[in-house]
Structures are given as C-alpha cells and as structure tokens.
Amino acid sequence: MLKYLEGSHGVSQVVAMCRPNVISAYPITPQTHIVEDLARLVGEGELEAEFINVESEFSAASVVLGASAAGARAYTTTTSQGLLLMNEVIYCIAGMRLPIVLTCANRAISAPLNIWNDHQDSMTVRDAGWIQLHAEDNQEAADLHMQAFKIAEQTFLPVMVCMDGFILTHAFEPVDIPEQKEVDAFLPPFKPQNIVDPRWPRGIGLYADPRFYMEVRYILHRALEKSEKVIKQVSAEFAKAFGRESGGLLKTYKIEDADLVIITMGSVAGTIKDLIDQLEDEGKKVGLLQICSYRPFPRKEVYRVLKDKTNLLVIEKSISLGRGGILGSDVRWSFPRTEKKDRKISCFVSGLGGRNISISDLRYAVARVEKEPVELEFLGLNPEIIAKRDM
C-alpha cells in the first residue's frame, strides 16, 4: 500500500516484516528513527523479536554476531562514527560468514564533527567482506532490505544497505509498503547452517595459522564475486513479485547514445537525472550509470555498459585522502589495461558533510569535462574559507 512516510519508517516497517529474531543497535544521528520505530514495534508486540539496547555500536555488532552464530536472523543499524567503532566486528562478521543485515544511514566522519550525509563511513569498511547496496530513494531503501536478507541468507555474506543520511532517512516520500504475506512469500524463513548448539558441538571462530588463513580469505573473496549473480537474481525475483525494479548491480538512465556518462551512487542520482533531462532539451546527450552494488563491485557489468563510452564523469561522496576519489578508482579499474581506447575519466568529490549538490554544481562539472578531463576536483568549494587556512 502506498504510504506517505519518512524514509526511516519505510525501512523499519519493512525490516520488521522480514521478521528478524534479534535486533541490537545503539542510537546515532541520523539512524535513530529506524531503531526507535523497531523498539516500539517490539515493545508493542507487533514484532516478535529480542531488542537489545546496548552500551555501544561495538556491542551492537557483537550482539548480532552472537545471535547470528546461534541461528537467529539478526539486524542492526548505524552510521558514521558508529560504523567506525564497529569496524573490528564488521570484519569478523564477514570472516565468520554470518548473514547479518545492517542499515548504514550514510553520514560524514569526524573531524570536524558533522552529522550530515556523505559516503565516507561505508567506504571505510568497503574491504571488509560485506555486500554493500546503495539506495537511490526511500522506496529502494525499503525494498533493498527485503532483498538484503534474502541475498545474505543465500550467500552467507553480511549485507549493508546504504541510504543517505537525512536526504533519505528524514525525507518524506510516498513508499509502497508491502503486505506481510507478500514479504513472507518473497523471503523464506532463515535456515542457518553452522551454529553453536549443544546438540551438534562444533567450534565457530577458530583461529587459522598461515597454512589455512589465505585460503579462507580467498574463499571469502570468491564468495563476494559469486554473489553478483545472487544480487541480480534476487532483484529479478523482486521485480517479478512486486512489479517494480529495485536493487541489482547497477542501473542506467539515457545511456545508449550518450556522449558523456555520469557515474554515481545513492540519492544524488535523482538530481543528476533531472539535469540529464534539462541537458537533453538543450541538445546534449548525457547518460547516467548508477552503482547499486558497490561491493561486490560489478566490474564486468560496468565495462559492458561503458565500453563504447569515452567521456566519463564520476560524482562521489567520499575520498581516499592523499590519493583521490574512491569510486573513481573503482571505475578506472573496470577497464582492461590492454584496451587502446582514448578514454577520459574525471572525478569530482562532492557533497562531503552534507554540502548540497545542486543542479548548477553538476552543470559546471559537465561543462568542465566536456572541455578537458579532470583528475580530481572538489565540487563547490568556497575559496574564501580555503584562503584563510590552506598553507
């Protein structure tokens, strides 16, 4: 049923319909509305689950780790500093192959303290062995959670659903909330494999010496690569069951005969599509490639879609300080080194700490790269602030 509600509430309602057995979370802006809603649903008996209020994000991740290892469908949510505090457990959850689902309400990282949106938090754990799916809007954010549990439980990989903090979590939009029976039909009950249970004593989390460690990590890497197929398949099943496209590896917009392709993730795709429509009216052919699955990074799909395109513009909300754009690096790596094509890949770091990315900012970026490629530029910097500080 179509409901006009806040992004966080769309997510919490769908998460509740996924029937998690154990939820544990620690409050942090802008994730709070998701946990508050779930706590209420558990408290009022609408959702039969254990809700564990913990003393830190570190323990929230550890509680869901223990719960998942004991056979529960487990869920947590955090953002920013909370995700960084979880970092050690995040790696451990993936290494232990526990199919936990986490919502990351994407937010900037201190210092300076900043509660607003960018992608630096989830980027920081991109190498941990989690699947990372980025939502464009509140409908997709809600839908991706249904898919996330299904993908996680088929691959025994944890899934992080990334949704832009405030821009999505606190925005009101119409969201189609499914019926419980539809969710149950789409998402079967969790069938755990290796669990701690006295009936079948086994060790989980044994340590691996140099004879075994590399193989375990290789198998995990392969599992991530192989999960591409599952992500596509679950997205297709979702489309069939609910009649709308959501998730998958990537999405394109007006890309077929585009001279310039913008590549991005998350909610800014909406603004970019508006710009593309405007430019089309002005006679310019610009297209969009939107990465939904950032990990695994769909390198082959990206190449397939972009192989004939020579002018690419990456708009991303994170940076590897001292190196440059992160998504930009992933895109550059998607093309074979043997390729002889003269391809220009430009990278604009934008929207850090909640800085608005306006249509005119994007227009400027497009105009720049139409002239010449841009190795790296911060979009929309205020030169007055920099002049005082940049020694």
Added chain:
Amino acid sequence: MITASSEDLYRVEKKDLFASGHRACGGCGQALAARLVADAAGENTIACVATGCLEIFSSPYPDPNWRIPFLHSLFENVSAVASGVEAAYKALKKGPVNIIAQGGDGSTADIGFQSISGMFERGHNVLYICYDNEAYMNTGVQRSSFTPLGAKTTTTPMGNTTRKKNLPLIAADHGIPYVATATVDDFRDLQRKVKTALLINGPKYLHILAPCPLGWGHTGDLTVQICRLAKATGLFPVFEIINGKVTNVVKIQEKKPVEEYLKLQGRFKHLFKKGAPLKEVAAIQEIANQNIERFNL
C-alpha cells in the same frame, strides 16, 4: 533460590569436555580451570571465549579440543557475543542452555570492561568466567589492570606501581545475583560455584585465580601451592556474593606472611634482591591485611 542440595552441587562427573590435546604450558592454571569449568557445566553448554591464551591453546583450526560448542569472535566483545547468543535462544524459543562467556583478565577488566558492564546491566542469563593470571600472558606478560602491586611484567620492568582493580566487587555493584571467586587448587569449591551459578537466572560472575608459570616465574608444579598461599596470605580472598551479600568466605586456617607467596615467584624477586625486602613488600602485606579485615577471612 538454589534448590539443588549441596551434595548435588559438589557432584561433578569427569567427562573431559575440555579434552586433552590443547597446547597450554605445563602447570597452566587457566587450562586446569577451563577443564574444571567445562565438566561442571556439562554438555548442555555453549562456551563463548575471548581472544587470549585460552582461545589460542584450545582452538587452532582444524583441531580444537572442546567437546562443547565453542564460539570465538574478538578480544573485547565476548560479553556482548554471549548476550547475542542468549537473545537468539530466547527469540528462537530454544534451550534451556548454559551460556558461559570466558576471558582472561585483560579481556575482562580492561579492553572488555565496557562490554561486560553492559552484559551485567542488561541482565543476560550468562555466566562470565574470568581466568585471572594478572597480566597479558598471551602477548608476552604485559601489565593489565589486574597486575598486583610490585609485580614485574615486560611493561612494568621496575615493578607495577598500582593496585589490582577489584572486579568482583564492581560486578556485585551492578546488582547481579551471583558473584564468586575461586582458585584452581580447590576443585570442589570451583566446580560447586560453577554449578551454583548456572542454577541462577541472570548474569553471574566467577573470578578464578589462575597462576601462569611462565608469566609469574615459577615452575609448573607450584601452581597449586601458589594458589593456597594466595589464600593463606589474604592476597586473594575467596567468597561468594549472593544478591549483594557476602557469604561463604573461605577462612584462613593458618595465616602466612605475604613473603612466602611472593618469594616463590620470579615476578616479585626484585623486591628481595638487596638483602632487606623493599618497601613494596610492606605495602603488599597491608593489602593482604585489608582483605582479611574486609572479608573477615
């Protein structure tokens, strides 16, 4: 509250659920304690273990020596992991099962202090066992907040200058229903405490003094004797705190001066080197005297 007879509480069948074949040093107090704990808890038990000596000597892939389910995640989160296991059992309506979280003094009192406090405060039905060997032994004998006054470690080469953190009393002040201390020389007392704790619903804390021959600088055959002297000097009080009241204090039969305990261990050798004992020995004796008075040992 505890309905079992005292005879039942002392009856433990030797099943070797923590089996031979582990890689602990000879005379390791922690390995001995872990075996006693596993047998007292029985088959219907899940052992959650923090990173540390116990985890390293008992859980190499592919041949761990546990015969009960074993779960290891990280150094500082075993209390939260055990909380999650308990929550899963509740949510899935499984059980009853004994859930035991175990760690050394570092993972319990230092890096895992926040996590254990959270587990106590939330009231999870978990027994936490701290194997106290008074330093970070797994990494090569570095100081922890349980390292006693005067003890030499690799990071306190001149001797530790602070007193040991008193975690049993901190645990009790969380209002949890059961707190106890034990030593590895007294099998019956230790195993009775495990069995007693597991009959109580809620968070329980059992603090076991577990000598480390390597870190303490004594031969493996002295583990038991050192435990007895730790009690006879008053340096390690053995007691139970049930619902906030101190009960079952193990009384000292024949009080010994702390020198007898200290002189057996290399980590305290420097206190006696220059002929007369250093002033720290008097300070350590004062700690023992305070314990004797406080717990009426």
